[in-house]
Amino acid sequence: MTVDLDLDRYLPYLLNRAGARIAAAFTGVARDYGITLPMWRVLAVLNHHGALRVGGLARLTTIDVSTLSRVLDGMERKGLVARRRGGGDQRSVTVETTGAGRDLTAKVVPVAHHYEDVALTGFDAAEARALKAMLIRLFENLDRLDDDLRAEQRDAG
Amino acid sequence: MTVDLDLDRYLPYLLNRAGARIAAAFTGVARDYGITLPMWRVLAVLNHHGALRVGGLARLTTIDVSTLSRVLDGMERKGLVARRRGGGDQRSVTVETTGAGRDLTAKVVPVAHHYEDVALTGFDAAEARALKAMLIRLFENLDRLDDDLRAEQRDAG
DNA sequence: TATTGTTATACTCTATAACTATA
DNA sequence: TATAGTTATAGAGTATAACAATA
Numbered sequence: 583m584t585v586d587l588d589l590d591r592y593l594p595y596l597l598n599r600a601g602a603r604i605a606a607a608f609t610g611v612a613r614d615y616g617i618t619l620p621m622w623r624v625l626a627v628l629n630h631h632g633a634l635r636v637g638g639l640a641r642l643t644t645i646d647v648s649t650l651s652r653v654l655d656g657m658e659r660k661g662l663v664a665r666r667r668g669g670g671d672q673r674s675v676t677v678e679t680t681g682a683g684r685d686l687t688a689k690v691v692p693v694a695h696h697y698e699d700v701a702l703t704g705f706d707a708a709e710a711r712a713l714k715a716m717l718i719r720l721f722e723n724l725d726r727l728d729d730d731l732r733a734e735q736r737d738a739g
Numbered sequence: 740m741t742v743d744l745d746l747d748r749y750l751p752y753l754l755n756r757a758g759a760r761i762a763a764a765f766t767g768v769a770r771d772y773g774i775t776l777p778m779w780r781v782l783a784v785l786n787h788h789g790a791l792r793v794g795g796l797a798r799l800t801t802i803d804v805s806t807l808s809r810v811l812d813g814m815e816r817k818g819l820v821a822r823r824r825g826g827g828d829q830r831s832v833t834v835e836t837t838g839a840g841r842d843l844t845a846k847v848v849p850v851a852h853h854y855e856d857v858a859l860t861g862f863d864a865a866e867a868r869a870l871k872a873m874l875i876r877l878f879e880n881l882d883r884l885d886d887d888l889r890a891e892q893r894d895a896g
Numbered sequence: 897t898a899t900t901g902t903t904a905t906a907c908t909c910t911a912t913a914a915c916t917a918t919a
Numbered sequence: 920t921a922t923a924g925t926t927a928t929a930g931a932g933t934a935t936a937a938c939a940a941t942a
Contacts, residue, residue: 766910792900792901793900793901793902794899794900794901804900804901804902805901805902805903807901808901808902808903809902809903812902828899828900829900830899830900830901831899831900831901832900832901832902
């Protein structure tokens with residue numbers, strides 16, 4: 583080891599490895615149902631939160647707005663979601679699932695639960711809870727970091 | 740909520756969100772040093788494990804072999820790594836960092852540590868250890884799942 | 897015959913910026 | 920002027936399969 587970075591205990595590496603594995607597994611599932619992984623993320627978020635504006639959907643799916651716009655194009659072509667302008671602010675676009683979108687979601691959700699169960703094999707309920715709580719704290723810390731970086735750039739620019 | 744999938748407690752979602760955030764942050768860092776995130780992953784793995792064959796490097800970076808082949812093309816053009824054929828099996832190609840690659844790694848590692856510290860703000864040492872241990876178990880469970888799926892496909896095909 | 901790695905190809909995602917419409 | 924979303928575009932990653940060389 584030339585420089586001191588112990589990958590086996592380096593959080594971003596461990597997070598990426600686990601995330602890549604679970605994403606790869608679910609990419610296969612999504613394909614079985616004729617969609618991509620980002621499309622499944624959109625369906626899952628809409629299922630949980632109901633109709634959302636594009637910006638909010640982008641934040642909740644961690645998909646960039648411009649990328650999401652194209653993902654939604656594809657989903658509209660497949661008849662899974664519908665976009666409508668307005669709802670107060672006429673600049674905004676609200677996205678909601680169609681009946682077909684909800685049907686597909688209902689089919690995939692049990693598989694999603696199964697994969698989570700497999701991932702958590704050997705974890706007891708308390709451990710699983712603790713893991714999820716820590717992932718949430720991690721995300722919030724990084725969220726704050728993002729804000730700080732933006733503030734620095736604003737001050738510098 | 741139409742179907743029962745509580746995203747706020749759904750592990751793959753939480754993992755993806757945290758992973759996406761940390762990847763976005765580190766994509767910016769990598770760019771500051773003139774490389775991409777996958778290139779940084781390659782440098783970090785080579786730094787930790789020493790010279791590796793392409794296959795092993797692909798496994799340890801969670802980058803597909805064919806994708807990695809192109810990433811390495813770019814890194815060779817930048818003079819960060821060198822490939823050499825052989826070392827026993829003449830089909831294999833061994834990848835190692837150059838002096839410039841090691842210099843760059845040495846510059847990025849402190850930043851990597853900083854980002855880990857920020858991500859773990861508010862975690863005590865025991866919590867951080869527990870989180871990392873659980874991420875490793877998670878990965879191993881999914882690894883086994885991957886093997887099982889491959890076995891099923893083999894049996895089916 | 898199977899495996900290692902590269903190459904071809906086509907597709908998806910990503911990121912920046914320019915643009916339209918509205919606020 | 921600023922914001923919401925789309926579109927243009929170029930690039931980077933991904934996946935499958937075909938391929939060359941070696942085992």
